[in-house]
Amino acid sequence: MTPEDVLPQPLLEKIRGRAADYDRNNGFFHEDLRDLAEAGYLKLFVPADDGGLGLGLAAAAQCQRRLATAAPATALATNMHLVWTGVAHVLKARGDHSLDFVLDEAAQGEVFAFGNSEAGNDSVLFDSRTVAEPLPGGGYRFEGTKIFTSLSPAWTRLGIFGKDAAARDGAGELVHGFITRAAEGYRILDDWDTLGMRASQSATTVLDGVEVPADRIFRKLPVGPNADPLIFAIFACFETLLAAVYAGLGERALTLGVENAKRRTSFKNGGRSYAQDPDIRWKVADAAMAMDNLYPQLASVAADVDALAEHGPQWFPKLVGLKVNATETARRVVDLAIRVSGGSSYFRGSELERLYRDVLAGMFHPSDDESAHNTVANAWLGPLDS
The missing domain is CATH 2.40.110.10 (Butyryl-CoA Dehydrogenase, subunit A, domain 2)
Incomplete structure (x- = not known):
């Protein structure tokens, strides 16, 4: 089952069409949540035998990436439900059935x-x-x-x-x-x-x-760090699905930047499209290459979770590294998209203006930049001397 099967284009456009009003009114996405529930989206990890879609983390991450191209805030909040059901799924795949009731209750329509x-x-x-x-x-x-x-x-x-x-x-x-x-x-x-x-x-x-x-x-x-499977499952699902949301946000920003570069024309260059301007082309290429580096990392980490891959002490560096790369890449790409789109993107109500504000939330999600770098440094260099 593809992300397009789970989130068909008409549903995605309906969700996209509401995002600006939710943001403007500081309102909750009640209608989005209702439509996502009716589409079975809240049951991505619920086994097919129980009425769910029976997906793994890699497929769910791609669905979240797609949803975030339409409404990042809707995707981010929906993540919380998907993280808990994903944790239950990841534990169950490893023989731990302590959270099977989460999948059972999600199958009945409960929201976590x-x-x-x-x-x-x-x-x-x-x-x-x-x-x-x-x-x-x-x-x-x-x-x-x-x-x-x-x-x-x-x-x-x-x-x-x-x-x-x-x-x-x-x-x-x-x-x-x-x-x-x-x-x-x-x-x-x-x-x-x-x-x-x-x-x-x-x-x-x-x-x-x-x-x-x-x-x-x-x-x-x-108290303190430990190797309990619950900790791994929470980190694996939280960081991966979070990265998926910001990957989708960055993907949408790149699309808008490309569209705006083609639409805008240069007065001094006789009405030629800015898509012909070397500096604009460099910025678009820079954004595209950044996103192309992120997509395989997201897919690889999620697939390894599904495959029960053994990375030992390198698992947490991989997970926090993915999160930081996704949030920082998305922030950079949104900035580039605004630069190629011109002053209209600075006005309240433009989609890029909203994405610019939305993407800043990435720096506050755990693991933050400092914590992530400490985790990776410890994995490669060992802990600091006491």
Whole structure:
């Protein structure tokens, strides 16, 4: 099944046609989400026997790349659901069935989101500022604040984690679980008013003692880096699908740059198209070569996840390297596209103006530039001397 089969052109154009209004009104993509659900898009990773499309990570990444050419914010928020279902798929392929229920519930129409990010927590998945208090019977009560919770208006299942500081003889333990929309003890703030990616509505979620019963707690891990398959699965799906979104954004910017270069004419050169200008041609070629370097990297990393390839300690450098390359390449290509498109792209409401704002979000997603370079340096050079 190709991305064109999953997202036929009429559906893609319908989604593209809404993106500007969502951005202008700072509104959530309710209509896009409805159409994507009806098309089976939220079931990309759900097995075909359960009514899903039964795709792997490589195919899902190409679908996300295609969706992002129409509406990057829609694709970015949809990523959060696809990451959780992708994590369940990746674990299942490796014999770990702890998140099979995620695929089962996604098959029934549940929408999953991430409630992991915390302000000031640069340890990301390896520590938490959220308190996880154990309850009788094996459940936990969570107190903390989660930021960038995409899909805030629509999720029905939110993955959260926090730290039980007293566990493991005081070393602490990170507790992962899911809450449902009907749970009590959490608040979603109306605070999403950002420069770009506005339709994602990634609002702050405050956990005010929300309880997760024992049967919704799916992992307890030590504080700090560890080799648990869950960590690999989250990084593999998050970084790869994120890279796919920014690859699609860059792809669209290049297309617009080419169209604008052909459309614009030079007064001083007798009305000749700017597509004949050597400097413009250089910039378009520069953007095209940058994108051509990104596409195979995205395809290769995703295919290796599907193939259960063994990269050992090089897996995380590959994943974070892909993310940084995708977000930085997309940012560079958008900039080049604006340069060849002229002053009209600077006006509010142009598609390139929106892409310029959307692409800046890439620098804030984990792993950020500094963390990624540290990961890669450690893999190749070893850790810094203490």
